[in-house]
Amino acid sequence: xxxxxxxxxxxxxxxxxxxxxxxxxxxxxxxxxxxxxxxxxxxxxxxxxxxxxxxxxxxxxxxxxxxxxxxxxxxxxxxxxxxxxxxxxxxxxxxxxxxxxxxxxxxxxxxxxx
Amino acid sequence: xxxxxxxxxxxxxxxxxxxxxxxxxxxxxxxxxxxxxxxxxxxxxxxxxxxxxxxxxxxxxxxxxxxxxxxxxxxxxxxxxxxxxxxxxxxxxxxxxxxxxxxxxxxxxxxxx
Numbered sequence: 001x002x003x004x005x006x007x008x009x010x011x012x013x014x015x016x017x018x019x020x021x022x023x024x025x026x027x028x029x030x031x032x033x034x035x036x037x038x039x040x041x042x043x044x045x046x047x048x049x050x051x052x053x054x055x056x057x058x059x060x061x062x063x064x065x066x067x068x069x070x071x072x073x074x075x076x077x078x079x080x081x082x083x084x085x086x087x088x089x090x091x092x093x094x095x096x097x098x099x100x101x102x103x104x105x106x107x108x109x110x111x112x113x114x
Numbered sequence: 115x116x117x118x119x120x121x122x123x124x125x126x127x128x129x130x131x132x133x134x135x136x137x138x139x140x141x142x143x144x145x146x147x148x149x150x151x152x153x154x155x156x157x158x159x160x161x162x163x164x165x166x167x168x169x170x171x172x173x174x175x176x177x178x179x180x181x182x183x184x185x186x187x188x189x190x191x192x193x194x195x196x197x198x199x200x201x202x203x204x205x206x207x208x209x210x211x212x213x214x215x216x217x218x219x220x221x222x223x224x225x226x227x
Contacts, residue, residue, distance in 0.1 A: 004156075034216075036218075042220060043118075043205070043218045043219055043220035043221060044157070044205065044218040045218075046216065090156075090157060092157075100145050100147070100162060100209055100216070101147060101159040101162050101170055101172075102149075102157075102159060102216070103159065104149075104156045104157035104158070104159075105156060106155065106156040107156065107157075
């Protein structure tokens with residue numbers, strides 16, 4: 001069965017540190033890739049998405065992600081985190097051609113210390 | 115910015131009771147979805163709905179679950195006879211076209227006691 005793996009359950013960083021959250025998926029066909037963020041008490045918000053083209057995708061709030069097809073990965077990065085980035089981050093995959101349902105990873109909780 | 119609205123934000127129900135979770139998708143969206151997230155676990159797809167019928171459903175979406183778009187604006191998820199393991203956060207989402215423009219609601223936390 002198709003799956004999405006996020007290997008880091010909880011990441012703790014100090015402000016200004018660089019961030020990289022891993023995401024791997026298991027599916028050999030065409031995929032569409034997403035990163036969502038969930039701030040405490042709020043709904044899932046789209047950070048960025050990849051459908052095709054340049055594998056380096058820039059999203060909101062200074063986040064970016066790189067699609068590496070050979071590694072089945074879509075890691076999320078930010079050069080310098082802020083306290084306000086404290087949230088849970090979810091990687092999600094849509095299998096190309098499906099009706100749109102997303103397969104989510106388990107999420108990575110990011111805590112940024114001021 | 116348009117929002118997907120879910121009500122109530124928190125519902126407590128007794129085991130065996132029926133519960134209806136309500137969602138108002140974005141008005142010009144055509145695809146509607148329900149997901150759930152059991153505490154500490156991943157967000158899981160339940161069902162997608164398009165053109166007034168279910169287009170896909172997961173193994174979780176068994177006969178205890180049903181969805182309806184009763185009046186052209188609301189999109190509801192009904193759980194017929196709730197079990198303790200149905201306790202979760204339920205998210206509604208809508209999109210204009212499949213995975214494009216996906217927007218999630220803020221969720222309903224269902225607690226079955």
